[in-house]
Amino acid sequence: MNMVTEVSPKFSSVIRALDSPLRVELVKILLEKPRSAPDIYQTLITTGFDIGDRDTVYKALQMLVDAGILEKYYEMAVKRICYRVATKRILIDIPTLDLTAST
Amino acid sequence: MNMVTEVSPKFSSVIRALDSPLRVELVKILLEKPRSAPDIYQTLITTGFDIGDRDTVYKALQMLVDAGILEKYYEMAVKRICYRVATKRILIDIPTLDLTAST
Numbered sequence: 078m079n080m081v082t083e084v085s086p087k088f089s090s091v092i093r094a095l096d097s098p099l100r101v102e103l104v105k106i107l108l109e110k111p112r113s114a115p116d117i118y119q120t121l122i123t124t125g126f127d128i129g130d131r132d133t134v135y136k137a138l139q140m141l142v143d144a145g146i147l148e149k150y151y152e153m154a155v156k157r158i159c160y161r162v163a164t165k166r167i168l169i170d171i172p173t174l175d176l177t178a179s180t
Numbered sequence: 181m182n183m184v185t186e187v188s189p190k191f192s193s194v195i196r197a198l199d200s201p202l203r204v205e206l207v208k209i210l211l212e213k214p215r216s217a218p219d220i221y222q223t224l225i226t227t228g229f230d231i232g233d234r235d236t237v238y239k240a241l242q243m244l245v246d247a248g249i250l251e252k253y254y255e256m257a258v259k260r261i262c263y264r265v266a267t268k269r270i271l272i273d274i275p276t277l278d279l280t281a282s283t
Contacts, residue, residue, distance in 0.1 A: 084204055096199040101187055108275060167272040172211060
């Protein structure tokens, strides 16, 4: 039997990144405004979101960066690495199981 | 702090449904042509896909139906319930964390 198509690595990494309440919460927090990692961590605690440790949050941020949903940049004003949302729309084409992200 | 938006149940169910090699494989198999559940199960075995039991496959199919990615219908020609792909495009809007599926 012929497989129709392979799933692109992008498809897997984006879907996996969005399949987590913590990671979706991080996107929500960054939709408000870009923030540094310590600011994000503090915001999660303030909103009462049930997280493990700092490392869990940093790994979750990195997974979203790797998937292209977030990006890291150096914010001159606060002299810190900050995170912001890098993708506005994600289109999944089912017949090809392909995924396109746009800004 | 104001949360930007709640994630829709549709968002969660579609993303969850696609975050699984078995479920993506089921979509691939059904992109070729609609099939009955026993036919799908047999096809998986033939392609050497590592599955558990029949029940695992049927639950995976149902999760894809619940997410609106597949649909069940009665196929007159073979007098069986069959599955087919019901969605062509899925659009995820990041600013609203909303998801739209179209046929």
